Amino acid sequence: MTMPTPQCPWRMQVHHIKQETPDVWTLSLICHDAYSYRAGQYALVSIRNTAETLRAYTLSSTPGVSEYITLTVRRLEGGVGSEWLTQDVKRGDYLWLSDAQGEFTCDNQTNHxxxxxxxxxxxxxxxxxxxxxxxxxxxxxxxxxxxxxxxxxxxxxxxxxxxxxxxxxxxxxxxxxxxxxxxxxxxxxxxxxxxxxxxxxxxxxxxxxxxxxxxxxxxxxxxxEKFFTPVAPAASSGLKIETLQPVREFYAPVGSTLLEALESNQVPVAAACRAGVCGCCKTKVISGQYTVSSTMTLTDQEVAEGYVLACSCHPASDMVLA
Ligand code: FES
Missing domain, CATH: 3.40.50.80 (Nucleotide-binding domain of ferredoxin-NADP reductase (FNR) module)
Known part of the structure; x- marks a missing residue:
């Protein structure tokens, strides 16, 4: 089985699945290589083992303590990632995970x-x-x-x-x-x-x-845990953002990311890592000024064509998006 995307290079096999509550399951995974992570971190999972859809899930296990690497997933109706993981994935199947990510961890705290x-x-x-x-x-x-x-x-x-x-x-x-x-x-x-x-x-x-x-x-x-980004109420002033698909016009407060502006105006946009790593939120800008903090998953050509990662893009003027 080939790696679906370089962002998820860790192949793991499902050892067993346990139902925790009526709508939550824990998948216990075996990784045959040494997978390094810290307590509290999360990983991106390649949904249906494809490059198109990545979703972030907390690693609910604990390094050095837990026998397996575990993902604990709540099934959300219509949730492309959670429905696959909790309904379709079976014991013995393979999943592909990214490196562990995130700073929500206690191992750097000296407090007792x-x-x-x-x-x-x-x-x-x-x-x-x-x-x-x-x-x-x-x-x-x-x-x-x-x-x-x-x-x-x-x-x-x-x-x-x-x-x-x-x-x-x-x-x-x-x-x-x-x-x-x-x-x-x-x-x-x-x-x-x-x-x-x-x-x-x-x-x-x-x-x-x-x-x-x-x-x-x-x-x-x-x-x-910043992984759960709050969706701010739609702004009534700021930089004007126009989208052509769907045709919409709304405002982004100065200092917000393009992703925050899209989400708070219910414009459909996929997002997983919210940190410029997974590439889910790739968006094309037709006109306008902006700064970016990550282009990690974009090719030079895509950057030249105006593609940005919405979670890592800060509008600096009115903008038009494809
Ligand atoms: S949500 Fe992962 S790159 Fe934007």
Whole structure:
């Protein structure tokens, strides 16, 4: 089987698949070469083993601890990557992954007090780091608060029995769960909160709320998984962006990326890494000024023809896109 794209050079075989919750599965992979990654990082996966579609998934396993490399994936209706991984991929199949990427990791933190906050599928890097801390910082004081929709949605339910965790269920809270959502009062109840390194992963609105509350409570060491980029509301002023397909006209606030402007105006655009690495967001500019921070996946000819990676393109004037 040949490599679908140089961006995903790591061939891995599915050893087994475990259903975690009604809509989340963990795929355990074997890599016959030494695959290097850090707890909390993610990889791009070549969907259907093609070059056209790459999607980013957290590596939910922990290097040096987990027996397999794992991806934990929530099935999203119509999600081209998640439906393939959770419905079509079977034991024994091969997947192609990129190098591990991302800076959301705890192995560079010297603090010995942590608060890990997760919601939903955002628990995947949190569990990866929790295992890492248990192995490499066994004396660390690690508190975890994990929000789920209902008790049946606890991902890694068995494994959480080994670690202290506060489970919060929005619906049908049973024994062992706090009812509702993460609250400021719950955050305030965490001992030595301001002294802790706080790391969070979950839906964008959840992380934005956490960031606001944590800042107000005096936490200075705060990290969130930028992989889940918030979609900002559409701007009513700024640089004018026109698209020809579909025919649209909208504004990009100064300082935003072209990808942010497209997404906040619901213009269809694919994005995986959001860091100028995967090439998903390739877009053609017909006119306008811009700066770019990455052209990594583009050929010289494509750059000359006006192609950009939308996630790495900052408009500097009004622009027209193909
Ligand atoms: S989203 Fe990966 S290069 Fe833009």
């Amino acid at each position: 007090r942590f608060l890990l906050l997760a919601a939903g599928c955002g628990v995947t890097p949190i569990m990866s780091m929790r295992r890492w801390l248990a192995k490499h910082r066994p004396d660390a004081d690690v508190q975890v608060i994990f929000n789920v929709r209902s008790p049946q949605d606890v991902i890694f339910a068995e494994e959480w029995r080994h670690y202290p965790v506060t489970l919060v269920a929005e619906n049908n809270a049973t024994h062992g769960f706090l009812a509702g959502r993460l609250t400021r009062r719950l955050l305030e109840s965490v001992p030595d909160l301001a002294m802790r390194t706080v790391m969070t992963c979950g839906p964008a609105a959840y992380m934005a709320w956490v960031e606001e509350q944590i800042g107000a409570l005096g936490v200075t060491h705060f990290f969130k």
